[in-house]
Amino acid sequence: MDNIEELNAEQRIIEAAADVFEESGFDGARMQQIADKAGINKALLHYYFRSKDLLFEKVFLIVAERIFSGFIKAFEEDGTIFQKIELFLTKHQELLYKNRRFPIFFFNEISRNPTLMKKLVAKLEFNNRFKNLILQLENEKEAGIIRQDVDVKHLMINIVSLSVFPYIGRPVIKEIMSDFGYNYEKFLEERKTVVANFVINSIKA
Amino acid sequence: MDNIEELNAEQRIIEAAADVFEESGFDGARMQQIADKAGINKALLHYYFRSKDLLFEKVFLIVAERIFSGFIKAFEEDGTIFQKIELFLTKHQELLYKNRRFPIFFFNEISRNPTLMKKLVAKLEFNNRFKNLILQLENEKEAGIIRQDVDVKHLMINIVSLSVFPYIGRPVIKEIMSDFGYNYEKFLEERKTVVANFVINSIKA
DNA sequence: TATATCTTTGACCAATTGGTTAAACCAAAT
DNA sequence: ATTTGGTTTAACCAATTGGTCAAAGATATA
Incomplete structure (x- = not known):
C-alpha cells in the first residue's frame, strides 16, 4: 500500500x-x-x-490473514511431497523477506492474547486445508518414497521452524554472524536451498 | 527463586x-x-x-545469561558431534520447558532493542566458545562421518530453530493441534527424540 | 548517647494516554 | 435553499505512569 x-x-x-x-x-x-x-x-x-483493542483485533486479523493465505496455498497445488515442500519454502521465504517484522510481532501478540489465534484459525479453516496433505504423506510413506518413521505433525512444524526462525531471531543471528565474520543477508539467501535439502535429506526413504 | x-x-x-x-x-x-x-x-x-530502562537492561542481561550459559556448555563437553547434538537438545529442551515464557520475551525485546544483543554477546563470549565446535565439524566432515555439504552456520541455526520454535509458537501450535485432535504437551515430549533423529538423519554421511 | 550513612516510605508531580463531546463540515436528497 | 446524514475536527477529561523529594527508620561508628 x-x-x-x-x-x-x-x-x-x-x-x-x-x-x-x-x-x-x-x-x-x-x-x-x-x-x-x-x-x-x-x-x-x-x-x-x-477502542484501541477493537482496532488492534481487526487489523491483526486482516494482516495475519493476508500473510497466511499467501503461502498456505502452496500445499494445495498438485505435485509430490518433495515438490510441495520446495514450493512452500520458496513462497514462505519470499513472504517473510517482504514482511520481516511480521513473525516476531505475530507470535508475540498471540502469546499475550491466545484468543486471537482461535479467531484466526476459524477464519482460515486450517483443518480443511491440511487434510489432503496428511493423506498424501501417508500414501507416500506406504509407497516407500519417504521414511516410515516420519511423523506428519513434526514434519510440518520442522519445516515452519526452519523457515521462520531466522526472521524471529534476526538481530540475534545477525549479531552472532558478524561476530564470526559472516553476513546475515547472504546467509538468508543460502538458506533458500539449504533448508529444502535439509528437510528432504531427512525424510526421504 | x-x-x-x-x-x-x-x-x-x-x-x-x-x-x-x-x-x-x-x-x-x-x-x-x-x-x-x-x-x-x-x-x-x-x-x-x-529508571525503568536501566532496571530492564540489568534484569534482561541477568536472566538471559542465566539461561544461555545453561545449555551453551553442552557443546563444550567431549564426544562425537552426534553426542553433542543430543546433549544440547536434551539440555535445551529441559531449560525451555522450565522457562516457557522466556523465548518469545527474549526475541521480542531483542527485536525492539538490538543493542541488548551486542551487550549479551560480549558478556557471554560466544566467539571463543564455538571455535572448537567448528573445527570438530570440519574434522568429522573430512573423516566421512557427516556429509560433505553440511554447513556449520546453517546446521547450528537449524538445531536451534527446531528446538526453540515450538515454544515461540506455543499458542499457535497448541490451537492448531487441538483443531486436529492432537495434544501439545505430548507433542513436546515426542519432540525430544524426533528432533535429534531429524537432524542426525539429515547430516550423517 | 550522639552522629553519620544508608535504606525505605508516603505524598506528590508533570507528562502521557485512551477516550469523549459538541460543534463544524460536506455531499446528496428534497 | 434547506434539511439530513454521515464524516471530521479541536478542545477537553479522567486515569495512569514513570519519576521525585523530603522526611522517617534503621544501622553502624565514634
Missing part, C-alpha cells in the same frame, strides 16, 4: 495501524501515532473502531 | 522484575506491579536502579 493518500479514511487507518502495531506492538503503539500516519484526527480512530 | 522473602530488597526487585517483564514485556510492565511483587515501595525501585 504505497499510495496511502488515495484510500479512504477507514482504509488509511487500517494500513497506518498495521504499520504502527507491527513496529511497536500493542502496548508500545500510540493511537496518536496511528492517527498522524493515517493523516487524520485521533477522534476519527474511535469513530471508526471504538 | 521460591523463597523470595529471604532475599534482600535489591535481589527481590530483580526477581520480581524478571517475572513481570517476562510476563508483560517492557512496554506492558508496570513499575508499581514490580514493586508490589517485590514487597517494597515504588520509590525504592528508583533508588536502586534509577
Whole structure:
C-alpha cells in the first residue's frame, strides 16, 4: 500500500495501524501515532473502531490473514511431497523477506492474547486445508518414497521452524554472524536451498 | 527463586522484575506491579536502579545469561558431534520447558532493542566458545562421518530453530493441534527424540 | 548517647494516554 | 435553499505512569 493518500479514511487507518502495531506492538503503539500516519484526527480512530483493542483485533486479523493465505496455498497445488515442500519454502521465504517484522510481532501478540489465534484459525479453516496433505504423506510413506518413521505433525512444524526462525531471531543471528565474520543477508539467501535439502535429506526413504 | 522473602530488597526487585517483564514485556510492565511483587515501595525501585530502562537492561542481561550459559556448555563437553547434538537438545529442551515464557520475551525485546544483543554477546563470549565446535565439524566432515555439504552456520541455526520454535509458537501450535485432535504437551515430549533423529538423519554421511 | 550513612516510605508531580463531546463540515436528497 | 446524514475536527477529561523529594527508620561508628 504505497499510495496511502488515495484510500479512504477507514482504509488509511487500517494500513497506518498495521504499520504502527507491527513496529511497536500493542502496548508500545500510540493511537496518536496511528492517527498522524493515517493523516487524520485521533477522534476519527474511535469513530471508526471504538477502542484501541477493537482496532488492534481487526487489523491483526486482516494482516495475519493476508500473510497466511499467501503461502498456505502452496500445499494445495498438485505435485509430490518433495515438490510441495520446495514450493512452500520458496513462497514462505519470499513472504517473510517482504514482511520481516511480521513473525516476531505475530507470535508475540498471540502469546499475550491466545484468543486471537482461535479467531484466526476459524477464519482460515486450517483443518480443511491440511487434510489432503496428511493423506498424501501417508500414501507416500506406504509407497516407500519417504521414511516410515516420519511423523506428519513434526514434519510440518520442522519445516515452519526452519523457515521462520531466522526472521524471529534476526538481530540475534545477525549479531552472532558478524561476530564470526559472516553476513546475515547472504546467509538468508543460502538458506533458500539449504533448508529444502535439509528437510528432504531427512525424510526421504 | 521460591523463597523470595529471604532475599534482600535489591535481589527481590530483580526477581520480581524478571517475572513481570517476562510476563508483560517492557512496554506492558508496570513499575508499581514490580514493586508490589517485590514487597517494597515504588520509590525504592528508583533508588536502586534509577529508571525503568536501566532496571530492564540489568534484569534482561541477568536472566538471559542465566539461561544461555545453561545449555551453551553442552557443546563444550567431549564426544562425537552426534553426542553433542543430543546433549544440547536434551539440555535445551529441559531449560525451555522450565522457562516457557522466556523465548518469545527474549526475541521480542531483542527485536525492539538490538543493542541488548551486542551487550549479551560480549558478556557471554560466544566467539571463543564455538571455535572448537567448528573445527570438530570440519574434522568429522573430512573423516566421512557427516556429509560433505553440511554447513556449520546453517546446521547450528537449524538445531536451534527446531528446538526453540515450538515454544515461540506455543499458542499457535497448541490451537492448531487441538483443531486436529492432537495434544501439545505430548507433542513436546515426542519432540525430544524426533528432533535429534531429524537432524542426525539429515547430516550423517 | 550522639552522629553519620544508608535504606525505605508516603505524598506528590508533570507528562502521557485512551477516550469523549459538541460543534463544524460536506455531499446528496428534497 | 434547506434539511439530513454521515464524516471530521479541536478542545477537553479522567486515569495512569514513570519519576521525585523530603522526611522517617534503621544501622553502624565514634
